[in-house]
Amino acid sequence: MQSMRNMMRRAVTAGLAGLLSAGAIAASSPNSEWSNFGRDGSEQHFSPVAEINTQNVARLGLAWHQGLTPGFTVSTPVQANGKLFITTGHSHIQAFNAATGRLLWEWDARTREIAQLNLHMSWGNKGIAWSNGKVIVGTTDGRVIALDDRTGKPVWEQRQYGLGDMKNNNGPPRVFGGKVIIGHGGADITPERGYVTAYDVNTGKQLWRFYTVPGDPAQPAATKAEQVMRSTWSGWMGADGKRIGGGGTAWNAFSYDPALNLIYIGVGNGFPYNHKMRSPGGGDNLFLASIVAVDADTGEYRWHYQVCPAEQWDCTAVQDMTLADVVIDGKTRKVLIQAPKNGFLYVLDRETGAFISAEKIAKVTWAERIDANGRPVENPGIRFEGNMPFELWPGPQGAHSWLPQAYSPQTGLVYLPIIEMGALIGPAKPGGMALGGNIGVSLVGDADLPGSRRSLLKAWNPVTQKLAWQVELPGDWPGGVLATAGDLVFQGRIDGYLVAYDARTGRQVWSYKTASPVVAPPISYRIGNRQYVAVMTGSGSQGGGILATGNAPYRTDYRLPRHLLVFAIGGRDKVAPVDMREPEALSDPDFKPDQATIMKGAMAFAGNACIVCHGMNAIGGGAAPDLRWSPMILDETGFRAVVKEGALKLAGMPPSSQISDADLDAIRHYLRLRAMQAPAEREAIRKGMKAKAGEMERPAG
Incomplete structure (x- = not known):
């Protein structure tokens, strides 16, 4: 009998807890969901x-x-x-x-x-x-x-x-x-x-x-x-x-x-x-x-x-x-x-x-x-x-x-x-x-x-x-x-x-x-x-x-x-301030561009679908990291581990084992060129944005 009463008490308690929980999440009406x-x-x-x-x-x-x-x-x-x-x-x-x-x-x-x-x-x-x-x-x-x-x-x-x-x-x-x-x-x-x-x-x-x-x-x-x-x-x-x-x-x-x-x-x-x-x-x-x-x-x-x-x-x-x-x-x-x-x-x-x-x-x-x-x-x-x-x-x-x-x-x-x-x-x-x-x-x-x-x-x-x-x-x-x-x-x-x-x-x-x-x-x-x-x-x-x-x-x-x-x-929540500094240019003083290797790398970058996530001409738009500013492209061993071996697979970068070693080296060469060009491109964009500032009304904050 006592065990039966304990079971009933637990059932009632669980039921009340469920009702209280449901009340805590104020239900929305179906027509507004x-x-x-x-x-x-x-x-x-x-x-x-x-x-x-x-x-x-x-x-x-x-x-x-x-x-x-x-x-x-x-x-x-x-x-x-x-x-x-x-x-x-x-x-x-x-x-x-x-x-x-x-x-x-x-x-x-x-x-x-x-x-x-x-x-x-x-x-x-x-x-x-x-x-x-x-x-x-x-x-x-x-x-x-x-x-x-x-x-x-x-x-x-x-x-x-x-x-x-x-x-x-x-x-x-x-x-x-x-x-x-x-x-x-x-x-x-x-x-x-x-x-x-x-x-x-x-x-x-x-x-x-x-x-x-x-x-x-x-x-x-x-x-x-x-x-x-x-x-x-x-x-x-x-x-x-x-x-x-x-x-x-x-x-x-x-x-x-x-x-x-x-x-x-x-x-x-x-x-x-x-x-x-x-x-x-x-x-x-x-x-x-x-x-x-x-x-x-x-x-x-x-x-x-x-x-x-x-x-x-x-x-x-x-x-x-x-x-x-x-x-x-x-x-x-x-x-x-x-x-x-x-x-x-x-x-x-x-x-x-x-x-x-x-x-x-x-x-x-x-x-x-x-x-x-x-x-x-x-x-x-x-x-x-x-x-x-x-x-x-x-x-x-x-x-x-x-x-x-x-x-x-x-x-x-x-x-x-x-x-x-x-x-x-x-x-x-x-x-x-x-x-x-x-x-x-x-x-x-x-x-x-x-x-x-x-x-x-x-x-x-x-x-x-x-x-x-x-x-x-x-x-x-x-x-x-x-x-x-x-x-x-x-x-x-x-x-x-x-x-x-x-x-x-x-x-x-x-x-x-x-x-x-x-x-x-x-x-x-x-x-x-x-x-x-x-x-x-x-x-x-x-x-x-x-x-x-x-x-x-x-x-x-x-x-x-x-x-x-x-x-x-009337919402009063705030998002904490974030560091909005732009990435710094890579230091790559030993890089010497080779035109033939650059062309080969650009074609391999496109042909192996790298551009799908990392952008045309390696201009990243937010679907994946912008490789022009990534130190990874300076590290031959690390680059191989990420691109071919899937070192960042759990972060969303699938391995591309089909890329040949020669094409991999050419892609990295091409990206190093794009990294060298990126600071000047960014400055040109800034100047263009200033010139266009009056063409579009900026939304009020």
Whole structure:
């Protein structure tokens, strides 16, 4: 009897403790939570909370913050059950009390210890999801894992692809209708066959898988999607049964309409880039560069729309797809709005996939217009007819990259982070400019062209297809966007500001100076009666690596302090002052440049994908250390240990054992030259910044 009473007492005590703990984490109402990358299936990146608005945003202050280690910090937090969850680096998950910032638990996927990964194309995952008490993460090594949101302990785990596969997983998973929706990357380096998988959020059981490019033509076409795709490809499989052409990796964009029971998939580019090599007999190559609607329960094909038929310029449709109900010609239409890489903004009927409209939102030279049937009217000369590289706008980085747009149902405007950057592209030639991976073209993606390396925030009316307002931004890598019911638009900047604009006019109404660039998309949520805005700081992704040249005038150092910052009206928290001194020039008096070795080293630096993280011309942008200032390049033994042997693998630098000893020495020689040139380049940038100081209004601190 006594033991029974003791058991009851312990049970009651545990129950009270649970209630007190739940009370300590003041639960947020479901309609104010942010449980997916874009908040919900509409992917609007819009918060319905209006406590922070244009009238009081000037009183917005830092409520709490958390320091983050150097690494990948451009991800989007999610918020639910009174907790805020973030992912950094290669799937290091942390959970905080969303109101106070108290660390509740943390979990590390330990991907760098599990396998010698090909991480060059996947610096980290860009987001996580929450549903039914579980935090969902897709790791770079191909696992999909559900964590208990109370403890951080794994509940279930599935493998999306094998450890030896040339795939990567850096996009955020989504949870729609009780299903985890996730794709993968890899189409830039191999002819992988892209697919999207749905798992049961509670058990991890695979429910369906949808392939985005056709399979083996020797096998019967078992699905309608396979039938549709095959008729648009020719010669994509070799006589030996090996795949020649493929791609179509859907690594980022998914949306969901529960009323229509449709999931929308944004599909990426083909491999090789060169259409004639990928599909020698021609064809549009579905579902490359397409939006595809599938049945949410079965994954069965419903409709598609292709933004770049026979794409060959890394033209992807993996950018977020906003679902909205708008009035067009006096009728309410259920639409899907996307600004893919190709420089147009598209409005489609999301029930049927019917084309409604498309107009240019940036400089476009590959197409004159989109015709009434929804097909592009291509300009002459863009199909590699000649032998010389030509100017292409937008370049492969896109007029809009993965950094999300936002949409406000109150203003009816889409808020777009726009990149103005051209490229030089042409047919592949021996010794040409082709990047690693045998992509089939010669390419300078970050070309020095007039009017290039710029970025803007544009407010666009999707009904009239007209610009409402725009703001010129620093650098060429604009941050992701948040819109709120307080008629505010929040966006981070490469010069280290988080800025709020009036959603209707574009007038800047608030800013906060951070210790490092702000690229990640902010989110907003409510705990009790208080609204919060949260964002992670730090440079990274493409604009912090291969396309970093336009950001060189700004401090984007990899080792700059990175933080999770959470703001609220009346917030009084402070971030401790940090040492912002610039790195000192290396002393290398014995270095004697050799032109032939420099050229060999520059080609090896590009050909072995070093530029992907460490930047074009070794100009680092924050995705990895800037090697022009690194003492490591002066130490032959240490350089070899890091580059070839993986001495810094656990810090995020994967080994590149394939580099020959001769190429390794040439790369180090090239980097020593770049280190010698760096101080003069920095001084020239300073002078240029002073000359341009009056051209751009500096945000108020």
